Amino acid sequence: MNQSEFRAALLDPERPLPAGITDPEGRPAPKRFNVYRNNVTASLTEALRKAFPVVHALVGAEFFADMARVHLRAHPPKSPLLMFYGEDMPAFLEGFDPVRHLGYLPDVARLELAIRHSYHAADACPMRRELFASISPDRLMSARVRFTPPTRLLRSRWPIRSIWAANVLGENPPKAAAAEDVLIVRPEFDPEPVLLPNGAGDFIAALMEGAQLSEALDRAPEMDLTAALTILVGRRVIAEIAAGDAT
Amino acid sequence: MLDQGSRRRLPTSPGIGYKPQHISNILEHPGPVEWLEIHAENYMGAGGRPIAQLRHLAERFPISVHGVGLSIGGEAPLDRDHLDRLKHLLNWLNPASFSEHLAWSTHGAEFLNDLLPLPYTNATLARVARHIDQVQECLGRQMLLENPSVYVELTGSALDEIDFLVELARRTGCGLLLDVNNVYVSSTNRRTDPQDYITRFPHDLVKEIHLGGHDEDRDDTDQPFLIDAHGSEVVDPVWQLYARTIELGGAKPTLIEWDNDVPDWPVLAAEAARAARILDRVKA
Numbered sequence: 001m002n003q004s005e006f007r008a009a010l011l012d013p014e015r016p017l018p019a020g021i022t023d024p025e026g027r028p029a030p031k032r033f034n035v036y037r038n039n040v041t042a043s044l045t046e047a048l049r050k051a052f053p054v055v056h057a058l059v060g061a062e063f064f065a066d067m068a069r070v071h072l073r074a075h076p077p078k079s080p081l082l083m084f085y086g087e088d089m090p091a092f093l094e095g096f097d098p099v100r101h102l103g104y105l106p107d108v109a110r111l112e113l114a115i116r117h118s119y120h121a122a123d124a125c126p127m128r129r130e131l132f133a134s135i136s137p138d139r140l141m142s143a144r145v146r147f148t149p150p151t152r153l154l155r156s157r158w159p160i161r162s163i164w165a166a167n168v169l170g171e172n173p174p175k176a177a178a179a180e181d182v183l184i185v186r187p188e189f190d191p192e193p194v195l196l197p198n199g200a201g202d203f204i205a206a207l208m209e210g211a212q213l214s215e216a217l218d219r220a221p222e223m224d225l226t227a228a229l230t231i232l233v234g235r236r237v238i239a240e241i242a243a244g245d246a247t
Numbered sequence: 248m249l250d251q252g253s254r255r256r257l258p259t260s261p262g263i264g265y266k267p268q269h270i271s272n273i274l275e276h277p278g279p280v281e282w283l284e285i286h287a288e289n290y291m292g293a294g295g296r297p298i299a300q301l302r303h304l305a306e307r308f309p310i311s312v313h314g315v316g317l318s319i320g321g322e323a324p325l326d327r328d329h330l331d332r333l334k335h336l337l338n339w340l341n342p343a344s345f346s347e348h349l350a351w352s353t354h355g356a357e358f359l360n361d362l363l364p365l366p367y368t369n370a371t372l373a374r375v376a377r378h379i380d381q382v383q384e385c386l387g388r389q390m391l392l393e394n395p396s397v398y399v400e401l402t403g404s405a406l407d408e409i410d411f412l413v414e415l416a417r418r419t420g421c422g423l424l425l426d427v428n429n430v431y432v433s434s435t436n437r438r439t440d441p442q443d444y445i446t447r448f449p450h451d452l453v454k455e456i457h458l459g460g461h462d463e464d465r466d467d468t469d470q471p472f473l474i475d476a477h478g479s480e481v482v483d484p485v486w487q488l489y490a491r492t493i494e495l496g497g498a499k500p501t502l503i504e505w506d507n508d509v510p511d512w513p514v515l516a517a518e519a520a521r522a523a524r525i526l527d528r529v530k531a
Contacts (some may be wrong), residue, residue: 001401003322006363007354020402023466024438031467032436035398035474039361047360077358080288080316080329120292123299149293189296 009033010040011073044072044085051086052112054167055093055105067096083120086113104158104177111160111182111193114152118184118191124148126236135243141214142244145207150186151237153204154193155179161195185235194231199223204232212244255309257282257343257455257500260526261519262311264477264504270300272512274307279516279523282343284311284502290340291332301340309343311455311502312336318353319378319392320365326353330385337386344455344500346391346424347382349375349412362395366404367411372418379419391454392416393424396461396475397433408433409447416452423449426457427489428481428504432473436466441488450496458489458522459504478507481518490525498526 001020009015023029045068049056056064075088090106090113099105126148135143154160161182162174181201182193196204199220206216217225232238262282265273273280283304290301304310316329337345350362365371382390392415394408406414412423425448434441460479466472481489481503493499503518 001366001403003351003354003363007357007359010359010361010363021399022402023468024400024436025468026400027467029399029467031465032399032472036361036363040359043360077360078356080318080326080353080358080360081291081332082288082358082360083292120295120297122293123295150295186295189299 010036011076013037041069041072044077045069047077047082047085048072048089051116052089052109054112054164055089055109057167058102058105058108058163059099063098067098070096083116089113104156104160104163107154107156107158107160108163110156111154111164111184114154114184115191115193118150118152118186119189121150121186124150124186124236125239127238127240129233132233132241135241139243140241141217142212143241144210144212144244145232145238146240146242147208147237148186148239150184150191152184152191153201153208154182154184155201155205156182161193164193183231183235183237185237187236194235196231197224197227200228200231203228255343257309257311259498259500259530261522262500262502263515263519264313264502264506265304266505266509267297267300268509269512269515270304272516273304276512276516277308279519282309282311282500284313284504287312287314287333287336287345288316290336305340305342310340311344311346311500312340312342314345314347315362316352316358317347317382318351318358319347319382320349320351320363320371320375321353321378322351322374323353323355325378325381330382334386337388344391345386345388346393346455348393349395349415364395364397364399364401366401367406367408368403369406372406372411372414376415376418379415379421383419383421389420389422391422391424393426393457394429395433396426396429396436396473398436398472398474400437409444409449413449413452416449422454423452424455424457425450425453425492425499426459426504427492428457428459428461428485429475431482431485431488432461432475435471435473438470441484442491445488445491445495448492448496450492453496453499456489456492456499456501457504458485458501458518476507477504479505480514481521486521486525489522490528493525493529498529501526 001018005018009018017030048068077085090109093106157179159174159180161180165171166173181196199222203216203220206219258281260281263280265283348362458481459477462474462476464472501522
């Protein structure tokens, strides 16, 4: 037996037992070998269930287990850090025929992945609120913003925040398939997806790409600036404002 | 960074596999539990609650770091990135102990998340010794290697498991972690005598003991077959083997390992108390 043969049989239940695996009397022992198959399948299914609780709730336990089996055989973990396992899930869901009618499912999986990455991200040192007032308005317009490590922006043509909240917080399910932009904030240890007002997704995306504040504002002409700033300042997602030169 | 100068040793008393749901019990009523073991891979994120809790616990308790992802028995070279992550964790945490398994779990770029079996041959011995050398050199500390749960016989496996472990320790200077439940599981599955295994084991090399529960099943020929599951209480025959181990080797840091269907704290504390009573017999 070499490890390639072992691995191939491990992830493919149709394959016969690799040669050279027996019981103590030297007889082939497929049931014994299945302990490894079961351990891998059960532990990775459980990892995916914990990673995607909302996807799990949306499709149901039985369907999720079958889907996880297909997924884990096609996409085994690429790292021993199982806390991040499932990064291929959104793309997998896009191509998985049995859920093609659930168009929002890949983006819900993206939201759950982003929440997990936020949970494990480096701790934030948000900028003190007093400091915002100390930057003169003209310097502020040419400033660039650095966000705290747990902060994530998710943009979807589906109401992903509402779907998430319906399943996790018990809020009413969304009535329309409206697009939603979501900012994941982590005040201390628990990430929270915050629904962004219209245009704020364009604005924050520009800032995250390193645009100056004035450029970011140009990209979001319809945005309610007060509402956007209330979230950015109030939720303490800004690590630093690198003030530009006075014009 | 914690104090590097005073690396604590694991006390020769019961420890517990740390689960976040028990943090307030552990801080308020640790009872017989004097140290904690964590799985290295769960604390390799950049920050957040897991790291903050671990920092807090490490101020109160000696910590043992138990790796499940290094794939020391892998045919391929060790994953440098993973070794670097491990070094980073051990550097800031400065735990009392680091241990890993005699097994493989990575193949190519894939992590298979199980402890997979190795044939005991001279070629395997040379490869595993090379990997242990590399780990200990990179980490700048001794590591402990754990005996596996055996489910199958591998054709070509010629060396005795204990001889294999002793030779690894001789070549690399690593210590051993004796999992008494694994001894019981392997002996049942291989139809050998667990008492004999414990009697022959090199107890002077053992720096830590694991105790855990297993599941009962039947093999291909309907004979008793055990699966290491870490989801239930330690059974009486394993407690008896443990008592024999302590008689032969003296008091050792002893971990209650319960990873699946994790019970409420009092159940774990009772298991730890049972280990403490056995340890007290030789300490007295």
